[in-house]
Amino acid sequence: MQSEDAPNAKKLLRSQLSEARQTLAKDPETASMLAAQLNQLVTSLQAKIVAAYLPFGTEPNIMDFVEGAAGRGITLVMPVSQLDQSMHWVEYTGLSAPGIFGFHEPTGIEASLESAELILIPASAADQQGNRLGKGKGFYDIALAQLANRIPVAAVVYDQEVLEQLPIEAHDQAVDYVVTPKRTIAVG
Numbered sequence: 001m002q003s004e005d006a007p008n009a010k011k012l013l014r015s016q017l018s019e020a021r022q023t024l025a026k027d028p029e030t031a032s033m034l035a036a037q038l039n040q041l042v043t044s045l046q047a048k049i050v051a052a053y054l055p056f057g058t059e060p061n062i063m064d065f066v067e068g069a070a071g072r073g074i075t076l077v078m079p080v081s082q083l084d085q086s087m088h089w090v091e092y093t094g095l096s097a098p099g100i101f102g103f104h105e106p107t108g109i110e111a112s113l114e115s116a117e118l119i120l121i122p123a124s125a126a127d128q129q130g131n132r133l134g135k136g137k138g139f140y141d142i143a144l145a146q147l148a149n150r151i152p153v154a155a156v157v158y159d160q161e162v163l164e165q166l167p168i169e170a171h172d173q174a175v176d177y178v179v180t181p182k183r184t185i186a187v188g
Contacts, residue, residue: 009167010133017124017161021058024158033181034156035064038120041177041184042074045152047117049075051089054096056103059122060156066092077116078106079143087143089113113143116151121175123155130155130174130187131166144173152176159183 079087090108099105154177
């Protein structure tokens with residue numbers, strides 16, 4: 001639901017959800033289950049180029065999927081954050097370096113988000129209508145709003161982070177799928 005108090009409601013929700021993530025982000029079984037769900041989605045969409053991310057902190061750990069992608073014939077493109085809240089995209093080769101926020105981001109040859117056939121994005125929560133709660137800086141919302149062509153987007157969250165309804169703002173970009181370790185929800 002869109003409201004004037006959405007920014008404060010989002011901030012409170014992020015804080016409430018972050019504690020539960022501490023263990024899940026480090027659990028190898030959870031990472032394996034997420035990889036299985038992501039592989040099923042990629043297969044069902046017949047995607048050969050997937051935009052993904054290197055998980056940081058408590059973001060849903062998709063490294064099992066990332067590390068197995070090349071062996072499944074999948075090319076990964078990943079974002080590198082820029083100071084102007086845009087993202088530069090590179091073809092992931094397994095290498096990374098500290099980015100503008102100090103955590104590791106991928107390095108590689110320049111790529112385009114437009115080349116992706118599926119976009120995977122981390123989220124703090126998502127709802128059954130396809131609304132996504134990010135970290136609050138708007139990087140993914142900006143990137144998705146700039147796409148010339150419609151590309152399926154999947155928010156990656158943990159099971160308890162699929163909520164009934166999220167507070168939203170006008171700039172928020174909805175997703176087509178919500179992927180958790182136990183299920184993939186098609187929305188919209």
